[in-house]
Each structure stands twice: as structure tokens, then as C-alpha cells.
Amino acid sequence: xxxxEQNSGPLSVPEGAIASLNCTYSDRGSQxxxxxxxxxxxxxxxxxxIYSNGDKEDGRFTAxxxxxxxxxxxxxxxxxxxxxxxxLCAVGGYSTLTFGKGTMLLVSP
Amino acid sequence: xxxxxxSPTHLIKTRGQQVTLRCxxxxxHKSVSWYQQVLGQGPQFIFQYYEKEERGRGNFPDRFSARxxxxxxxxxxVNALLLGDSALYLCASSSQVQPSSYEQYFGPGTRLTVx
Numbered sequence: 422x423x424x425x426e427q428n429s430g431p432l433s434v435p436e437g438a439i440a441s442l443n444c445t446y447s448d449r450g451s452q453x454x455x456x457x458x459x460x461x462x463x464x465x466x467x468x469x470x471i472y473s474n475g476d477k478e479d480g481r482f483t484a485x486x487x488x489x490x491x492x493x494x495x496x497x498x499x500x501x502x503x504x505x506x507x508x509l510c511a512v513g514g515y516s517t518l519t520f521g522k523g524t525m526l527l528v529s530p
Numbered sequence: 531x532x533x534x535x536x537s538p539t540h541l542i543k544t545r546g547q548q549v550t551l552r553c554x555x556x557x558x559h560k561s562v563s564w565y566q567q568v569l570g571q572g573p574q575f576i577f578q579y580y581e582k583e584e585r586g587r588g589n590f591p592d593r594f595s596a597r598x599x600x601x602x603x604x605x606x607x608v609n610a611l612l613l614g615d616s617a618l619y620l621c622a623s624s625s626q627v628q629p630s631s632y633e634q635y636f637g638p639g640t641r642l643t644v645x
Contacts, residue, residue: 425572453632464620464636465573509572517563517586518622518634520572 423448425512427521435529440497442524444510447491453513454486454493459523460506469495500528532557534623534637542643543611551606551640553621561585561624562604563634564596568617579604580627608642616644 424447434440442456453472457465469484471477471493477484483496493512497504507523535554543549555562561580565573578586579598598604608615618641622634 455633457636464618464639467633467635470633511572517575517578517588518565518573519575522570522572 423451423512423514423519425510425519425521427508427510427524429522430525431527432524433527433529434500436500436502438500438528440500440504440526440528442495442497442508442510442526444493444495444521445491446493446510446512446519448512448514448519449488449491451491451512451514454484455511455513455518456482456484456495457509457511457520458504458506459509465509497526500526502528502530504528534621534635536619536621536637536640538640539638540641540643542645544645545611545613547611548607548609549611549642551608551619551621551642552603553606553623553637554603555621555623556625556635559623559625560602561626562598562602563622563624564604564606565620565622565636566590566617567620567639573620576606585627611644613644616642618642 456469459465471484481498485494509523510521511518563578564576567573575588577596582598593609618639621637624634626632
């Protein structure tokens, strides 16, 4: 059974700091990796996707993928209180995304 | 452009009843996937449809069924509701036949409460 593991948190960081969110996955054949942000009571919002080993940057967000270690991470620079949410890691199979349980991030002013 | 739309927003049903949830994908997207998210968990895959054909099915009982229409909208049906079916039901839209390899965009969800 494919598994995606995330620390549940909460991860607490002060405003302006770098938040680092981590995810490991069990299916070595996985090819696509996604980060979704979910505010309480809302649906997941896609914020980053990465398909190749290495780093991918988009604004304050950087996704990092290491397929050999089966590890994907999300860095949020200059964290803002509005970044406080649950971050879901998702790994792509043929027709399905497998999600982790999410990590709650709290950014304090 | 309009995003993924779902209806209804909220729904309260009694055990044993049946429910139908609806989804319209982003214009131009032909793939719709359904997910169930219970409190404190990540979304769990239920079904994927592309061009009106079922392309994937998750580990859910036969009480769950779905279909996709010629205009690419979709319905999810759940029969004989159980208390454990209470969850946020999410519809995701993609332009690709293999949506899990590409970006999927979620609708606002339908919050189902079974009493």
C-alpha cells in the first residue's frame, strides 16, 4: 500500500522566518509530487508541483525532491501569518493522488 | 475563468438514505476525480473519470458510484449512508487523462453530515 508520511505538527515559526515542511513516500516508482495548502474549513489549493530531482522555486516557495531518498520538502521563505494552514503532500500514481495527513503550520506575528 | 464548482455546499442526511453530489470541472478539462476527506486526514481517492469512462477506483465499497456526463460534469452517488460517510467530498479537475501526473485543481467541496 502506497504511503505518504508527514509530521502532523503543529510547526510554529515566527513571522519572517523560513518554514520547512517535509514528506516521505513509500512508492519508489512515483513520478509526480505536489504540495497543497488547506485553510480550515476550505478545500486544498495547489501551490507547488515538482517532477524532477532538485529544487523548484516559485516566489516565496521552494519545493525540493530527492527520489533516491524518497523525500520531498517545501520551504516557505519570509513566512507570513496568512501562511498559517495545513500543508498536504501528495504523490502521483497512475490515476490517483495519495495524500499525507498534512502538517499544520502556525506563523506567529 | 470559473474554477471547479460543486453542489450542494452542505448536506445533512440520515443513516440509510442516499445522496448525490455534483461537480462541474474547469472549462476545457475532461478529467474529474472524487476524493473523501474526513477530519484530520488527507483526501482519499474514490474515483477518476476521463471522457465519460472510469479510469480509476479507490478502496471504497460498492455503495459509492459515479458517472461523468457528455459535458464533463460528474455526479457521485452514495447509497445506504453510514455515520462514517460524514466527510468533505472533493472534486478535482484536470486537463489530462492521467491526472495524478499533472496538476489537479479542487472545488470547494460538499460537506456531508450523516446523523
